[in-house]
Amino acid sequence: MAEFEPKIVAFVCNWCTYAGADLTGTSRIKYASNVRILRFPCTGRIDYMLLLKAFDEGADGIIVSGCHPNDCHYTSGNFHARRRWIMFRSLCDFTGIDTRRIKFSWVSAAEGAKWADIVNTTVASIRELGPYTEYKIVANNPVKEVSHG
Amino acid sequence: MDDLRKRAKELLETSAVKVVIGYEQGTANKTRALFVEKAEDADCLIFDSRCVQNLATYVTKREVKDKGKMAITATLPVMRSIIQLASEFQVNDNNLLVLGITPESKLVEFKNLSEVETFVHQYQIEIDAKNKEMLDKIAKMTQAERWKFWIDELSPCFKCYACRAACPMCYCHRCTVDFNQPQWIPVPSHELGNLEWHIMRAIHLTGRCIDCDACYNACPLAIPINLLTKRMLEDVKINFGSYQPSIKADHLMSTYKPDDKENFIQ
Numbered sequence A: 001m002a003e004f005e006p007k008i009v010a011f012v013c014n015w016c017t018y019a020g021a022d023l024t025g026t027s028r029i030k031y032a033s034n035v036r037i038l039r040f041p042c043t044g045r046i047d048y049m050l051l052l053k054a055f056d057e058g059a060d061g062i063i064v065s066g067c068h069p070n071d072c073h074y075t076s077g078n079f080h081a082r083r084r085w086i087m088f089r090s091l092c093d094f095t096g097i098d099t100r101r102i103k104f105s106w107v108s109a110a111e112g113a114k115w116a117d118i119v120n121t122t123v124a125s126i127r128e129l130g131p132y133t134e135y136k137i138v139a140n141n142p143v144k145e146v147s148h149g
Numbered sequence B: 001m002d003d004l005r006k007r008a009k010e011l012l013e014t015s016a017v018k019v020v021i022g023y024e025q026g027t028a029n030k031t032r033a034l035f036v037e038k039a040e041d042a043d044c045l046i047f048d049s050r051c052v053q054n055l056a057t058y059v060t061k062r063e064v065k066d067k068g069k070m071a072i073t074a075t076l077p078v079m080r081s082i083i084q085l086a087s088e089f090q091v092n093d094n095n096l097l098v099l100g101i102t103p104e105s106k107l108v109e110f111k112n113l114s115e116v117e118t119f120v121h122q123y124q125i126e127i128d129a130k131n132k133e134m135l136d137k138i139a140k141m142t143q144a145e146r147w148k149f150w151i152d153e154l155s156p157c158f159k160c161y162a163c164r165a166a167c168p169m170c171y172c173h174r175c176t177v178d179f180n181q182p183q184w185i186p187v188p189s190h191e192l193g194n195l196e197w198h199i200m201r202a203i204h205l206t207g208r209c210i211d212c213d214a215c216y217n218a219c220p221l222a223i224p225i226n227l228l229t230k231r232m233l234e235d236v237k238i239n240f241g242s243y244q245p246s247i248k249a250d251h252l253m254s255t256y257k258p259d260d261k262e263n264f265i266q
């Protein structure tokens, strides 16, 4: 069997992490190609439902990343996001979602090397954890027939 | 509760309010909500330990609100709900009068909502021992056990939304769960959709839920969905300090502090 290749979805903000990831590329830093990057205007726009949908669609791991505190293009989007992440992560943990599979980070437009590192370490840790089978089983369960009689 | 009936009668006779929301005897030894619009009907009002439904859920409903000024029979959880609703601009002194019932079953009438707030703040929101034990038990499980626990507990949910209807804080005209463009949450009763629905519900109530258990009491299948909101309530306390609904406060999830603490962002 071929080695398991984790599917990682990255939700990043336009102004910092996306630009940072761009810098990783233009600096010709090589990093794992398992990541699909989705660009958002701001971390404040990264709805927790989107993260659930990523798992739903078969992601094995998720990266959520944006501007460092005080660097938000819209002043406070990342502060708001941080509060929601705190609560969302705790709820995920309580409901038994594997929070080791969701990585949160701050990566600025100047941190091309940090981005490569975040992706590489995430891919390595997800590779170790294996595919997110638990979630996939539930997501792929057929809808049960209900008899009304 | 003769004084409640008497006061309701007076309020309606003098047209100080147009409707009094309270409880009446229902079927099968249960009580149900009553909307008194005529003074002579006020005699049907009752209050006893069976009256646990959270009546605050009605004050945001068009059919009730449109009648004119409302008076509401309010136990402590109902008063808390009203303060939360006031902070969300859903009720105010012009459209609501509170006939409070203290935990000692005494009637107190409040001149305005800020008096209600002062009263409510005398009491902390405390999770009862039985539920606390359950929360601890779940917290001690491994991640895989928790996953199984919730998938099993939530799988019978058939999305009747009784929990949503019973909750005073679920007053949106269009709920995310009803959206189909895009369809955030699959419609059929299915483990994944059920999990998503309840995660969504708990998140939307984070920092707003006042722990009245109306959702759990309304669920025909007795699914312990209130444990999710209780967990969130505890976490709000841990992360952002104590939690008390306050009229002037910003909603906890739409504000921030630059020094909010977390330990998981790299």
Ligand code: SF4
Pocket (backbone or CB within 6 Å): B166, B167, B168, B169, B170, B205, B208, B209, B210, B211, B212, B213, B214, B215, B216, B226, B229
């Ligand atoms: S979520 Fe449940 S416990 Fe919380 S306010 Fe709504 S009905 Fe009450």
Ligand code: SF4
Pocket (backbone or CB within 6 Å): B156, B157, B158, B159, B160, B161, B162, B163, B164, B218, B219, B220, B221, B222, B223, B225
């Ligand atoms: S009341 Fe119970 S069965 Fe109905 S939607 Fe809520 S949790 Fe599901």
